Amino acid sequence: GQQLNQSPQSMFIQEGEDVSMNCTSSSIFNTWLWYKQDPGEGPVLLIALYKAGELTSNGRLTAQFGITRKDSFLNISASIPSDVGIYFCAGLSWKTSYDKVIFGPGTSLSVIP
Amino acid sequence: SAVISQKPSRDICQRGTSLTIQCQVDSQVTMMFWYRQQPGQSLTLIATANQGSEATYESGFVIDKFPISRPNLTFSTLTVSNMSPEDSSIYLCSVEDHGGYTFGSGTRLTVV
Numbered sequence: 001g002q003q004l005n006q007s008p009q010s011m012f013i014q015e016g017e018d019v020s021m022n023c024t025s026s027s028i029f030n031t032w033l034w035y036k037q038d039p040g041e042g043p044v045l046l047i048a049l050y051k052a053g054e055l056t057s058n059g060r061l062t063a064q065f066g067i068t069r070k071d072s073f074l075n076i077s078a079s080i081p082s083d084v085g086i087y088f089c090a091g092l093s094w095k096t097s098y099d100k101v102i103f104g105p106g107t108s109l110s111v112i113p
Numbered sequence: 114s115a116v117i118s119q120k121p122s123r124d125i126c127q128r129g130t131s132l133t134i135q136c137q138v139d140s141q142v143t144m145m146f147w148y149r150q151q152p153g154q155s156l157t158l159i160a161t162a163n164q165g166s167e168a169t170y171e172s173g174f175v176i177d178k179f180p181i182s183r184p185n186l187t188f189s190t191l192t193v194s195n196m197s198p199e200d201s202s203i204y205l206c207s208v209e210d211h212g213g214y215t216f217g218s219g220t221r222l223t224v225v
Contacts, residue, residue, distance in 0.1 A: 045213040105154070
């Protein structure tokens with residue numbers, strides 16, 4: 001079945017540093033979603049991408065839909081302590097069922113003040 | 114965006130018993146989705162619940178273990194039946210919301 005890979009699995013950075021994480025797959029996706037999950041909470045949607053090559057920003061966050069449709073990246077600029085959490089990429093594909101969202105394994109981010 | 118309320122937020126249950134989780138949305142939605150998140154893991158789709166029809170289950174999940182109700186367009190329940198410690202997880206409901214998917218805060222279930 002379809003599977004998403006995320007890297008890095010975890011990262012520890014200093015406050016103020018920029019962060020980059022990515023999501024790859026051997027399959028094509030039509031929509032990419034990036035979520036952040038805080039402990040004890042459900043995932044919260046950060047950015048949604050709908051077109052190959054699309055670059056979208058949300059405050060300090062920027063995400064891109066890879067031109068091959070098989071990857072996406074998320075950048076966080078000037079990290080702050082509240083950026084701590086687990087970041088999940090998720091994809092939707094017309095090939096299977098458009099309404100079925102597949103999640104990556106997550107990237108755990110720790111920010112050192 | 115849609116607001117989702119899940120109850121209970123957490124519970125500790127004895128093995129062999131069942132727990133029903135409720136999900137209430139503040140707007141009418143066609144489909145509601147139930148996910149499981151095992152400790153330290155990602156989210157796995159259990160089933161899709163449509164109002165007026167039986168839920169569609171993903172591979173590895175069966176109706177006898179995870180019966181779902183969808184009585185109207187704003188509410189759904191997921192029951193975890195005959196629980197064992199392996200069912201200890203966070204269970205989340207989700208709805209499509211303007212091109213993305215919104216999640217409830219989840220139900221943290223511990224089976225002892």
